[in-house]
Amino acid sequence: MSELQIGLLVAGALAVLAVYGYSLWQQRQHRRHFGATFRQRGEDVLIRDAAEDQPVGILGEAALGHALPLEPARAAARSERRRWPRECGLLDAATDYIAVLSFRSPANAQTLAQLWQQRFDFRKNVCVCGLNAASGAWEKMLAESPSSYSAFKLALQLADRSGAASEAKLEDFRNLVRGIAEQQQAEAELPDVASAAARALELDNFCAGVDQMVGLNILPGGARAFSGSEIASAAALHGLVLRADGIFHLQDARGFTVFSLGNYDNIPFLHQGLDQMQVNGLTLLLDVPCVEQPARRFDDMAVLARQLAMSLHAAVVDDHRVALGEPGIAQIREQVATIESRMLAYPIVPGSPQARRLFF
Structure with missing residues (x-):
C-alpha cells in the first residue's frame, strides 16, 4: 500500500x-x-410511609396475604440479619427500589448471572451491593467480583433524566429477583412495587424542579x-x-x-x-x-x-x-x-x- x-x-x-x-x-x-428535565413537574413531596418499605417474603408471608411460620434455620437467618451493618452507601431507599437476598451459606457474584445478563432491560441504573462474608462490610459488586457474600442488596434506580421507572419495569425487576431467590433457596425481601412506582413519580417531579x-x-x-x-x-x-x-x-x-x-x-x-x-x-x-x-x-x-x-x-x-x-x-x-x-x-x-x- x-x-x-x-x-x-x-x-x-x-x-x-x-x-x-x-x-x-x-x-x-x-x-x-x-x-x-424530568417529564413531570409537581409538588416537592416524597412519600415516606413506613408501611411502604415493609419487606415481602417470597415463600408465602405478605406476598400471599397471610403469614406462615418460619423454619428454625430461616428464623435464625432473620435474627442474624438484624445484626448486619445497615448501610450500603451507594444505595438509598429514597432513590432506589432495593431488594435484599440473604443466604444460608456464602454466595458469589455468579449467583446473580441472570441479573447481570438482563440489567440493561430495565431502562434504569441497576446497582448491587454485597455483604462481604470475610470483612462483614457492604461493598459495590460487579459481575467479576471475586469475593463471597452473605447477602446482596439489588437496587433499581427510581428515576433519572429520562423520567421515572415504570411500574411494569419495577415489577419485572422484582420478579427477576424473586426467581433468583427461588433458584438459590435464598430468603428475599421484596418491597411493594406499587408504592415504589408512586415514589418514583414523586422523585421524578421533585428532580424536574431542581x-x-x-x-x-x-x-x-x-x-x-x-x-x-x-x-x-x-x-x-x-x-x-x-x-x-x-x-x-x-x-x-x-x-x-x-x-x-x-x-x-x-x-x-x-x-x-x-x-x-x-x-x-x-x-x-x-x-x-x-x-x-x-x-x-x-x-x-x-x-x-x-x-x-x-x-x-x-x-x-x-x-x-x-x-x-x-x-x-x-x-x-x-x-x-x-x-x-x-x-x-x-x-x-x-x-x-x-x-x-x-x-x-
Missing part, C-alpha cells in the same frame, strides 16, 4: 471519528438543554471573533482541559466536572484544527445538581468568566446578549442557592454519587 493510500485511509478514519464525536456531542447537548443548568456567555465586541488558539491558551491558563465531547472542563480531584467551557454556537472544539477555528463566543456552564456546593461553584465560575473576558477583551453577557453586572450575577446566584437548599432539604446532596446517578 502506497504512502498516499495510507494517508487517505488515516484521513478518512479521522473524518469518521470527528463526525461520530460531533453526533454524540449534539445528542448530549440536545438532551441536556431540551430533554434534560434540574437546572446556568450559563455565563463571553462574547467579543463588534465583529471580532476569538481564535481557537487564544481560547486554548486562556483555558489552559485556568486549568480547563479539552475532552472528547469537544468542550473544555474544569475538573475536581476525583475527575468530576465542576463546570465547562463550550462554543457559544454549539460547535465542538477539536484538537486537530483548533488553531484554525474562529469562534463567535464562549459559554461557561454549571450543572447545578451535579456539583458539590453549587452556589460556591457558581461564584468560582463567575470569577473565571470575568478573568476570561478580561484576557480575551470580551464581555460577560446573558442569553439576550445583555451585559451582566454584579446585580445580574447575584440574582443568578440566588437561584442556584435556592436549588441547593431544596435539594439538601429533600435530602439529596448536590454532587453526591446519588445526585450524579439521578441527573445522568
Whole structure:
C-alpha cells in the first residue's frame, strides 16, 4: 500500500471519528438543554410511609396475604440479619427500589448471572451491593467480583433524566429477583412495587424542579471573533482541559466536572484544527445538581468568566446578549442557592454519587 493510500485511509478514519464525536456531542447537548428535565413537574413531596418499605417474603408471608411460620434455620437467618451493618452507601431507599437476598451459606457474584445478563432491560441504573462474608462490610459488586457474600442488596434506580421507572419495569425487576431467590433457596425481601412506582413519580417531579443548568456567555465586541488558539491558551491558563465531547472542563480531584467551557454556537472544539477555528463566543456552564456546593461553584465560575473576558477583551453577557453586572450575577446566584437548599432539604446532596446517578 502506497504512502498516499495510507494517508487517505488515516484521513478518512479521522473524518469518521470527528463526525461520530460531533453526533454524540449534539445528542448530549440536545438532551441536556431540551430533554434534560424530568417529564413531570409537581409538588416537592416524597412519600415516606413506613408501611411502604415493609419487606415481602417470597415463600408465602405478605406476598400471599397471610403469614406462615418460619423454619428454625430461616428464623435464625432473620435474627442474624438484624445484626448486619445497615448501610450500603451507594444505595438509598429514597432513590432506589432495593431488594435484599440473604443466604444460608456464602454466595458469589455468579449467583446473580441472570441479573447481570438482563440489567440493561430495565431502562434504569441497576446497582448491587454485597455483604462481604470475610470483612462483614457492604461493598459495590460487579459481575467479576471475586469475593463471597452473605447477602446482596439489588437496587433499581427510581428515576433519572429520562423520567421515572415504570411500574411494569419495577415489577419485572422484582420478579427477576424473586426467581433468583427461588433458584438459590435464598430468603428475599421484596418491597411493594406499587408504592415504589408512586415514589418514583414523586422523585421524578421533585428532580424536574431542581434540574437546572446556568450559563455565563463571553462574547467579543463588534465583529471580532476569538481564535481557537487564544481560547486554548486562556483555558489552559485556568486549568480547563479539552475532552472528547469537544468542550473544555474544569475538573475536581476525583475527575468530576465542576463546570465547562463550550462554543457559544454549539460547535465542538477539536484538537486537530483548533488553531484554525474562529469562534463567535464562549459559554461557561454549571450543572447545578451535579456539583458539590453549587452556589460556591457558581461564584468560582463567575470569577473565571470575568478573568476570561478580561484576557480575551470580551464581555460577560446573558442569553439576550445583555451585559451582566454584579446585580445580574447575584440574582443568578440566588437561584442556584435556592436549588441547593431544596435539594439538601429533600435530602439529596448536590454532587453526591446519588445526585450524579439521578441527573445522568
